[in-house]
Amino acid sequence: MSNVKSQISNSSLRIRPGGKLSGTTQVPGDKSISHRSLMLGALADGTSQVRGWLPAGDTLATLGCMRALGIDIERHDATTLTIHGRGLQGLKAPAAALDCVNAGTAMRLMAGIMAGQSFPSVLDGSEQLRRRPMRRITEPLRQMGAHIEDTDGCAPLHISPSHLRGMEYMMPVASGQVKSGILLGGLFAKGDTTVIEPGPGRDHTERMLRSMGMPVRVDGPRVTVSSGHPLSPLDVTIPGDISSAAFLLVAACLVDGSQVTLRHTGINPTRTGIVDILEAMGAQVSVEQHPQEEAGEPVADLSIGCSQLKGIDISGELIVRAIDEFPALMVAATQVDGKTVVSEAAELRVKETDRIAVMAGELRKLGADIEERPDGFAVQGPQKLHGAVVDGHDDHRVVMSLVIAGLHAEGTTTITGAHSLNDSFPGFVETLQTLGADVEWINHD
């Protein structure tokens, strides 16, 4: 993990406008599914085969944690893993704190797993991860009987052995990570564990558990698991991450003359908010669904071309279904005709960074006029952007969104601190270059 970061730690990106984006490509494997394949593969009875795994900063953190818990994981190449699962009771006490680095998903999901173990553990991460709220997962786990000490509501989390009890929990905020952390705790709890969601948080955990033979009951917003069911190993090819595809979809929509196809992309309906939003703005997205699912996940080839887009109001369930896409959508909002208003999206403030404040601040350096609101933002488009030096804030989705902005800014845009894009989309720059964009690494040490 630290090797990956240090290779590109002082890197900046230089972007110039011009040049349509065209061609066919495939984005790296889905980050959410890649994390889950490691955790559930570790808990399976037997050997799992995973292809198309995402070799990025966040998922490498989970891989390191699983190895520290005694799981033998073979990496045949960057994206192909064999995971030697040891069953639900097979994890071993780690010798040191488990380092989730920058990965909130790793920490919140593993909190559920570690709460159910017969040995103590500590979950920790980077300074950035230590600032993110963890009570949303430690509180419900405590209600299940977990012994967890947090640090003023944040990491490090100190977890001691306990006997978990199933419960029914009404989630205050729609969150795939919190829902999954509780359901994973439920695998070790006495009795049923039910989570009631206020909105459709991503359901990759439920789908993967079912594909491994575990009965998961879904009744409207209620999701229930029970303990004591062994998990069969996985044999899966992880689809491309629609949240990575989103940057290319938005870029292709906005750059004149573009036409891009993204093969083998996940289209789980809890994740396709970006497609619905772009269509509502006037884009035409063609979705060629594949006949077969992967670990219960629908897959498609997505094609999109440049369209005349208009501003829209975005709120409600679209927020959780596109939560990671709003930095890119803020950029899009500066380029479309009319006003875009995003509300009910206060969650954006507790991601890797406060993505409302950070994106608005950086886009202002490029000349944009963004109205920040406590729970979203409003932008009147179209606006002229000009090149400037901007900061990636060690947030992968901020960096990639600023690259898309740079494709529209007159002159040259330089993004400092751009290394973090490797947290979710290794090869982003090279993929854009292949599609025809003028973007390159500078100070790449």
Ligand code: S3P
């Ligand atoms: C994720 C859930 C989302 C998302 C994150 C990954 C997951 O967060 O932002 O990148 O894998 O469950 P929330 O749990 O806050 O919705």
